[in-house]
Amino acid sequence: MKLNAGIITEKLQETKKFYMEVLDFGLSFENEFYLLLHTPDHSAEISFLQPNHPSQKSIFQSVFNGKGVYLTIEVEKVDDVYKELKDKGVQMEIEIRYEPWGDRHFAIVDPNGIGIDIVTYTKPKE
Structure with missing residues (x-):
């Protein structure tokens, strides 16, 4: 079993820059509404999702507060x-x-x- 925590945010580009430049995370996958990053040793991942995206169901719509x-x-x-x-x-x-x-x-x-x-x-x- 593998866990990938996800955060719904309007700040995808700021988030990408922070995790990659500050914490040396790598990019696993990215599209216009989703960002998947991995730790430098590839042992864990975290994802970020644009809120209110039409491809997503309601439980994945609300922005993190x-x-x-x-x-x-x-x-x-x-x-x-x-x-x-x-x-x-x-x-x-x-x-x-x-x-x-x-x-x-x-x-x-x-x-x-x-x-x-x-x-x-x-x-x-x-």
Whole structure:
């Protein structure tokens, strides 16, 4: 079983640019109303769909309202990714930090208002 999360958005081109230029995602498929992107290692995909497209049924029509969704991207060296994104001028929503439960992470926001938590999991400090 493979999961592909999808977001309905009017911002297809801004979204494509953000995920490809900021997060180094690749393009799996694109047409005039649909965008499918993959992580750099091809282990996961995310899709974006234009709202109110006549080819889609009503459950795939309403635009995402910008609240209540987040993504987590697990990386091996979160400090390196943090520095890379800072060097690109990406605005940080949460600066890099350790959490008591063991995560070292930071967060950014995509053009649709989706929080993206970038994390390296570590053991909690004793």
